[in-house]
Amino acid sequence: METVEAIQGRRSIRRFKADLVPRDVIERLLDLTIRAPSAKNGQPWRFVVTTGEAKSRLVETLQEVLEETKSKGQPTGSLQGSIQAMAEAPVVILVFNRLSREDIPEPYAYAKLLVDTQSLGAAIQTFLLAAQDMGLGTLWICDVLYARCEVQAFASTKEELMAAIALGIPAETPGERPRQDWRELSTWME
Numbered sequence: 050m051e052t053v054e055a056i057q058g059r060r061s062i063r064r065f066k067a068d069l070v071p072r073d074v075i076e077r078l079l080d081l082t083i084r085a086p087s088a089k090n091g092q093p094w095r096f097v098v099t100t101g102e103a104k105s106r107l108v109e110t111l112q113e114v115l116e117e118t119k120s121k122g123q124p125t126g127s128l129q130g131s132i133q134a135m136a137e138a139p140v141v142i143l144v145f146n147r148l149s150r151e152d153i154p155e156p157y158a159y160a161k162l163l164v165d166t167q168s169l170g171a172a173i174q175t176f177l178l179a180a181q182d183m184g185l186g187t188l189w190i191c192d193v194l195y196a197r198c199e200v201q202a203f204a205s206t207k208e209e210l211m212a213a214i215a216l217g218i219p220a221e222t223p224g225e226r227p228r229q230d231w232r233e234l235s236t237w238m239e
């Protein structure tokens with residue numbers, strides 16, 4: 050598949066078939082993902098791949114946080130829908146920032162967060178496009194940040210949780226979601 054085709058064909062997938070994704074396919078995806086660019090080649094990513102029982106425990110953890118948050122009358126955004134997608138997907142990959150540190154003074158802490166976040170975003174998008182190339186569906190999920198501390202405890206890490214990626218064989222074929230015309234979002238200076 051051409052890169053352009055993968056970019057144009059990718060959609061956020063929220064319905065997945067129950068079929069498992071073979072481990073060697075996930076390993077190949079991660080091997081491609083780490084080729085993403087990163088600031089100073091710092092490679093801030095760490096991945097925790099959850100499947101089977103572990104993935105079910107992750108989903109349960111998120112569901113508990115959802116119920117607790119709702120019971121406090123606090124907003125939960127699209128967390129319920131994201132949990133549903135993760136429950137259906139045979140694989141959920143947690144993405145952590147392994148370079149996250151709490152001892153950096155401002156303004157460097159803010160700059161570092163922005164820089165690491167961009168590198169991690171590049172890695173996640175690389176994963177999504179590689180999966181698209183292999184005929185797999187993905188969902189980039191930041192709703193897991195509602196349960197940041199609980200997910201870090203689940204993965205036994207203090208590293209900053211950045212996102213999750215649901216992965217599996219798509220059970221839906223959504224059309225292209227609306228995009229604002231790039232012409233309205235671009236200016237040219239010559």
Ligand SMILES: Cc1cc2nc3c(=O)[nH]c(=O)nc-3n(C[C@H](O)[C@H](O)[C@H](O)COP(=O)(O)O)c2cc1C
Pocket residue numbers: 059060061062127130131188189190191192193226
């Ligand atoms: C940083 C980021 C966070 C996202 N978080 C979620 C999420 O938590 N739950 C969800 O269902 N979709 C999430 N999405 C997917 C977006 O909703 C989706 O990309 C957007 O609606 C455009 O649709 P498309 O990906 O099919 O083009 C996220 C996407 C990005 C880039």
